[in-house]
Amino acid sequence: MTDQERTALLAPLTTLQVGGPAARLVTVSDPRELVDVCLAAWADEEPWLVLGGGSNVVVSDDGFEGTVIRIATRGVEQLETGPDDAPGTVRVRVQAGEPWDDLVAYAVTNGLSGIEALSGIPGSSGASPVQNIGAYGQEVASVLAGVSFLDAETGELEWLSADDLGFGYRTSVLKRGRSGVVVSIDLRLGRAGTDALALGAPIEYDQLANALGVALGDRVALGAVREAVLRLRASKGMVLDPADPDSVSAGSFFTNPIVGEQFARTIPSEAPRWVTEQPATDDSPEVYSVKLSAAWLIEHAGLGRGFSLPGSNAAISGKHTLALVNRGGATASQIAELARFIQWRVQAEFGVNLAPEPVFVGSFE
Numbered sequence: 001m002t003d004q005e006r007t008a009l010l011a012p013l014t015t016l017q018v019g020g021p022a023a024r025l026v027t028v029s030d031p032r033e034l035v036d037v038c039l040a041a042w043a044d045e046e047p048w049l050v051l052g053g054g055s056n057v058v059v060s061d062d063g064f065e066g067t068v069i070r071i072a073t074r075g076v077e078q079l080e081t082g083p084d085d086a087p088g089t090v091r092v093r094v095q096a097g098e099p100w101d102d103l104v105a106y107a108v109t110n111g112l113s114g115i116e117a118l119s120g121i122p123g124s125s126g127a128s129p130v131q132n133i134g135a136y137g138q139e140v141a142s143v144l145a146g147v148s149f150l151d152a153e154t155g156e157l158e159w160l161s162a163d164d165l166g167f168g169y170r171t172s173v174l175k176r177g178r179s180g181v182v183v184s185i186d187l188r189l190g191r192a193g194t195d196a197l198a199l200g201a202p203i204e205y206d207q208l209a210n211a212l213g214v215a216l217g218d219r220v221a222l223g224a225v226r227e228a229v230l231r232l233r234a235s236k237g238m239v240l241d242p243a244d245p246d247s248v249s250a251g252s253f254f255t256n257p258i259v260g261e262q263f264a265r266t267i268p269s270e271a272p273r274w275v276t277e278q279p280a281t282d283d284s285p286e287v288y289s290v291k292l293s294a295a296w297l298i299e300h301a302g303l304g305r306g307f308s309l310p311g312s313n314a315a316i317s318g319k320h321t322l323a324l325v326n327r328g329g330a331t332a333s334q335i336a337e338l339a340r341f342i343q344w345r346v347q348a349e350f351g352v353n354l355a356p357e358p359v360f361v362g363s364f365e
Contacts, residue, residue: 019059052124060362073097096126111193126182137204141167145186152179196223236320264290
């Protein structure tokens, strides 16, 4: 454990590169020490914040008046399968601080399928179940067995199964308010083979199928899927790259809104939409729900790629309208101001409220 200076800036620890100082910053690289540090912080009854890869957070310019616990624990191990594990699966335990893309690379290299389409997503493995990360037809909920969770109310280390986590589209009970820290996660991955040439899970996303030149439902070598996903994400500025200013972002800034089928009829017919089992975000009872494209709504509200407000260093990515980027020297307030403007324009044009995906930390008034 290292205890950094009292005025340690949080900006360099986030992918958006914004955020003021922490009152106290503690970096923890041992799982047992992580438990001790969390319990000590909670006993002080001071504000606390857990930080992993810093990829899904917007920290205010004033910083955080409390203890920031930066999780840097590492490790991936294959376990013996249990009675609840289906034949042909491999149980993998991952420490919370393990970078998510490093885990995907490990799985592909070792012929384990189920997360190859989640390549290139920044952040830590412990954060993956919090918002139920997903992309290109896969999401973590489909392979998660459960998490080792340190409950902030009881101080007890508990096992929460996937059912306990109440997964939904980009959400879980951990995002909806259950307080504590994910110490490690267990995944059930398919035993596809022994290396990256083994066939992965069936392709379930049109854009990925087109990139691979296959039909939906086809199976492709794990390594080929990973490479295709990384290319697709890079084309959108969604892979961290010091040479790409469009990658200085929090990834997708807004979730795709889910609305009732009646309301969806008010949206122009050319707007992309998908029928979903997820509950609608409006209050009216509907026969079914429809997921809309947040990127399409933003673009057709008149806010194109590269858009920025006058005098601001925050902008919509030049590669993808769903990402907000720091063009250099942007403040957290400028990021938040741009996000609010986008929400206002989409609401005014289509009557749809876009929900931010990142967590806002601190005051943005």
